[in-house]
Amino acid sequence: MSRFYFYCFLLFITASCKKDADLLPAIEQFVKNVKVKGAREVKFDHETRIIQIILPADYTDDLVRLDLDMYKGASLVINGSDSLFSAEQVQFHYKATTSVVFNVQRDDTGFTKGYSVLVDHQGKIDAEITSDVLLYPFMGDTSSIIAKVRIKAGVGTISDDLRSPELLTGTLSDPEKSFQITGQYSVSSSLINFISDRDILNASNLLFSLSYNGKNYTIPVPVKISRAPLDAYIPSQFLSIPLTRNRLFTIYGGSFLKDETYRVKITNDAQTDPVWIEATYKNRGKLTFTVPSQLAEGNYLISYYEGDNLISSQSASISDNSKVKTVGLIWTQQSECPSNDVLYQAPQKVRIKAGLDVYAAASPFILQGQYIAVDPNKTLPDLELKNAGHTYVIRAKVNVDACYGDRSYYIYYGAYTIPAHAVGGSYEARFIYADKEHSLTYWNFIEVY
Incomplete structure (x- = not known):
């Protein structure tokens, strides 16, 4: 009888020594622990599933790597965008990015839990400007000054919420002129945007500084502001x-x-x-x-x-006639999305070989909502080419641009084949509509060769 009680005692001791987490039901078993090589400290809150990583000042790697100790039957979810993830490791670029979220799934139930990773780098801020500092018009006589910045040290994951007390901010200042403006860093674009009503294009002593969480850094060389492309x-x-x-x-x-x-x-x-x-x-x-x-x-x-x-x-x-019609644009290269590639580009003089196609869109555009099927027999205007000696009236082959208005509208336009026998020379170009109405002549004479 005493031997029976002895075995019961051993079983009790063994069960008591098991980790509490091991006694969790399978549905709750995801990540046991996290290790980060080179980190000063890793805090893992199992309740909130927030992992806080503190990196020392001498941590210089651009990536942080989390080695996951997962329960049996749990696996890391890897999507196409998670190119740096592997079976049991989460790695990512941490400098001046938002917190990273990864998901772990139970293979038996399909249940998934997300984990958030926050990184703090304890070094001093180090950074560089990686673009020209450009001035753009903003509102009225105010300007937007934009600089692209690369953080090299001293900043880990940050918030992109303007209400956050821990924003990465930039400052442009001229101590001699008591001038100073502040801008916020955008995580998504790595840009700092300043708004100013001062004329600082010719300023020669502008200092560029960064501040984050009580740390400050000033770029050692004064910056020069340039106008953005006009x-x-x-x-x-x-x-x-x-x-x-x-x-x-x-x-x-x-x-x-x-x-x-x-x-x-x-x-x-x-x-x-x-x-x-x-x-x-x-x-x-x-x-x-x-x-x-x-x-x-x-x-x-x-x-x-x-x-x-x-x-x-x-x-x-x-024209003083608001209903007058005209040729909006003529071009020579076929495109699936002329509204993206051609229609808003600088107009070019048109030169085309006889026998080839030119493309032409009316102004106003001939539009149709995409909730209606494309009409392959849509009536489009003829294109008339005319000079002192010759006139050619060319029927349209229906083409459709499906990209206009974020793909909510079709633009109908025509492909017009220049007759192979057309005599070389310069021609006025205009549309002729089904009711015989003529459009205004296109600004550019079409050169046929």
Whole structure:
């Protein structure tokens, strides 16, 4: 009898020595423990499933690696985007990124639990600017100054929530002029964005500093601000109807400068001399100009200049008749998505070999919602090519751009085969509609060879 009680005692002792976690039901058995080589400390809260990793100042690796000790029957979920994960190891780039979440699954039940990883690097901040520091127009006379930054040390995972008390921030300052502005670091883009109403393009003593969680770092060399690539345009929605003569229009873009001269050049191949119009500076993102009342109705190439330097060009029709039709654009290279590749690019003069196709879209666009099936027999206008000696009227082969409006609309446009027997030369191009209505002539004479 005493031997029986002895065995019972041994069984009791053995059971008591088991870890509490081992007694969990299978449905709760996921990750036992986590180890991180080189870490000063790893805190694993099994209740919240938050893993906090503290790295020492001398930890220089760009990656942090978590070796997972998992229960039998549990496995790490590896998705296509988790290229650095392996069967029992989670590794990721931790410097100035958001917290990383990984999932572990029970193979027997399919149940999954997520674990969040936070990393703190105890070293001093070290960083570098990896792009030009560029100035963009923002609102009115304020500008957005953007710098791309690479964190080299001193910052682990951070929050991208602007309400967080632990944001990575940047500061641009000029101590001699008592000037200072602060911007927030964006985890998703690695950019710091500053907003300023001061003219700092020519500043020569700007200091760039970073601050995070009580730590500070200043780039050792003063930074120079450059203007972002200049742009000028009338938004496309305002060009779907003609520009009215003797009316004020706004040019958007920038960054425009108060002390510069801006002009608009209006021309087409049918007129001998271009028309130049002064544009008025309104703010860093806007200019205005008035279409002259004496300008003939037609389709034109409109070009924007800063001083003598061309900024950009776009085609537009000028007419007091809001319902007038025109050729929006003609191009020569086939594209699945002209609205992405062609329609909003700078217009080019068209040169085409007889027997080949040109592509042409009407303005306003011929649109159809994608909830309706494409009509392969859609009636599109004919394309007329005409000069003093020859006229060719070409039927359209229906094409569809399915990319417009985030793929919510179809744009119908035509492919037009230049007759193989067409005589070489320059031709006016216009549309002829089913009701015999003629569009305005395209700004560019089409050269056939």
